[in-house]
Amino acid sequence: MLTVRIIPCLDVEDGRVVKGIRFTDLQEAGDPVDLAADYNEQGADEIVFLDIGASYRRRKTMVDVVNQVSRRVFVPLTAGGGIRSVEDMRILLQSGADKVAVCSAALKRPGLISEGAEVFGSQCLVLSIDAKQHGGSWRVYSHGGRIDTGLDVLEWARQGEKLGAGEILLNSIDADGTREGFDLELTRKVGEILSIPVIASGGAGSLAQIYAAFSQGKADAALLASLFHFKEYTVRDVKTYLKMKGIRVR
Numbered sequence: 001m002l003t004v005r006i007i008p009c010l011d012v013e014d015g016r017v018v019k020g021i022r023f024t025d026l027q028e029a030g031d032p033v034d035l036a037a038d039y040n041e042q043g044a045d046e047i048v049f050l051d052i053g054a055s056y057r058r059r060k061t062m063v064d065v066v067n068q069v070s071r072r073v074f075v076p077l078t079a080g081g082g083i084r085s086v087e088d089m090r091i092l093l094q095s096g097a098d099k100v101a102v103c104s105a106a107l108k109r110p111g112l113i114s115e116g117a118e119v120f121g122s123q124c125l126v127l128s129i130d131a132k133q134h135g136g137s138w139r140v141y142s143h144g145g146r147i148d149t150g151l152d153v154l155e156w157a158r159q160g161e162k163l164g165a166g167e168i169l170l171n172s173i174d175a176d177g178t179r180e181g182f183d184l185e186l187t188r189k190v191g192e193i194l195s196i197p198v199i200a201s202g203g204a205g206s207l208a209q210i211y212a213a214f215s216q217g218k219a220d221a222a223l224l225a226s227l228f229h230f231k232e233y234t235v236r237d238v239k240t241y242l243k244m245k246g247i248r249v250r
Contacts, residue, residue, distance in 0.1 A: 089120060
């Protein structure tokens with residue numbers, strides 16, 4: 001296995017970091033700038049910053065907060081939320097982001113992915129997929145998990161790669177905030193059909209579950225929120241454990 005990444009996620013609503021369960025019942029978790037700086041010091045490989053209300057409320061990502069975070073964080077920063085055009089991507093990248101994540105707008109207009117990849121390169125484009133299980137398969141949801149698009153997750157992930165996405169941020173709505181573990185089957189199945197990295201997101205509640213995301217889910221990276229925000233573990237704790245279990249970390 002190649003070296004894996006540990007990525008803290010900052011879900012931001014109205015300028016504050018929040019965390020909920022299955023995308024609802026949001027609880028405040030702190031200041032995004034201070035938390036990002038702390039994770040940078042702990043040895044995070046990357047940090048993901050998402051304005052989770054942007055698509056739903058039709059407002060722009062908080063560019064000023066992205067700018068503040070980038071001034072204090074010296075690892076790659078991915079920013080997303082409300083990105084609807086190449087110009088939106090450009091603004092975020094110029095504000096200090098290294099990558100941009102697209103979700104709802106790409107579902108409405110898939111060409112947004114290829115347009116962004118052509119201008120900035122695939123390495124800057126992350127396709128964020130909010131997935132929910134339906135029987136033996138998974139469907140793609142948009143607008144913060146509020147709208148069932150009817151699209152099959154595997155098909156959308158495959159299309160996203162063809163359009164130029166450099167990696168997939170795979171969010172399990174069913175597992176999000178439950179602390180019951182990642183959706184290992186979903187993560188593994190998406191990874192098996194793609195050649196680009198897959199970031200597992202949603203459900204981490206223990207060090208063993210993070211290990212399972214790599215050993216069983218075959219993820220390339222794990223996105224973590226609650227365990228870090230509420231001070232249960234540090235990034236170093238996670239990396240030490242994974243190294244002990246034979247997983248290569250940075």
